[in-house]
Amino acid sequence: MDIQRHEVSRRAAVAAVVGAGAFGVAGVVATPAHAAVRTLERGHTGADVLALQKRLAQLRYWVGTPDGTFGHLTQQAVWALQKVAGVSRTGKVAAVERSLLSRGVRTRPRSTSGNVLEVDLARQLLFVIGNGALVYVLNTSTGSGERYYSGSSWKTARTPTGSYSIYYRWPNGWQNGSLGSMWRPTYWKGDFAIHGSQSIPPYPASHGCCRVSTAAQDMLWAQGRVAIGRRVWVY
Structure with a gap:
């Protein structure tokens, strides 16, 4: 029974992370050590991609409509994030990019008025x-x-x-x-x-x-x- 309870708890913890996504308003969701966090790149789909898109949009990096698919527009937004931060322009989301998103890295344009x-x-x-x-x-x-x-x-x-x-x-x-x-x-x-x-x-x-x-x-x-x-x- 102890083994079964542990397995249920482990699955619930992983599901909570995936369901919430790896990114949130307050930062990165804590992930259990045994729950792998994949590097996101073009072609990937899933709840973690959807969470990424929503976080990028929240920080003003345009991704179109978040749909859980890492396509052309998401790659464009990731490149924009990497350019703002001055990091390697890989178009992928790994530990560095997760940290940038967690910290809410964004830029300040020069214009302070008008369109x-x-x-x-x-x-x-x-x-x-x-x-x-x-x-x-x-x-x-x-x-x-x-x-x-x-x-x-x-x-x-x-x-x-x-x-x-x-x-x-x-x-x-x-x-x-x-x-x-x-x-x-x-x-x-x-x-x-x-x-x-x-x-x-x-x-x-x-x-x-x-x-x-x-x-x-x-x-x-x-x-x-x-x-x-x-x-x-x-x-």
């Missing part, structure tokens, strides 16, 4: 500011610094710094050009735009635009975050 889209080139992050408050943190990929040929001349893939305003938006869908395709681009200086892409690595890789996921770009449109006249501050 602004901030692009931090050094950390490759895009901050959505609403009425002076941080609304979302997004992983972004900007100018790679590499040379490329376009329009009968060689150019360097750089994202210009400064304060600008969105002046034109592609109505819907993909805009196709000589340098590739952009999902619902919103232009803020010349040919430079914030746009959706199917490739948003955790490092500079674009011709100068600010790439985000197509789902994130749809969200920015739906919530009016990329309206004509919206300030874009690149630094």
Whole structure:
């Protein structure tokens, strides 16, 4: 009977951890020594993934709708967390990331008022500011610094710094050009735009635009975050 009672208690403890998730408002849920905590990565599913997504969202790292599946958007959010913390950009959640989530690591953008889209080139992050408050943190990929040929001349893939305003938006869908395709681009200086892409690595890789996921770009449109006249501050 003692063995049976111990087994029931052990199962209950593990179930409680899984049910609550490995992350909470107050921090990491205490896990029994014999209950393994897995490293979460793309393709994983379960209650622990759902708890991760909810915690990321609580800290303003945009994950879309938490659904318990570690997909593209969750990986984007984890990269954003890792960039804010200045740790290795693995896209996975192990002990280091669990500690960051437990401590509630987040960033403070520069804007303290108004509705602004901030692009931090050094950390490759895009901050959505609403009425002076941080609304979302997004992983972004900007100018790679590499040379490329376009329009009968060689150019360097750089994202210009400064304060600008969105002046034109592609109505819907993909805009196709000589340098590739952009999902619902919103232009803020010349040919430079914030746009959706199917490739948003955790490092500079674009011709100068600010790439985000197509789902994130749809969200920015739906919530009016990329309206004509919206300030874009690149630094």
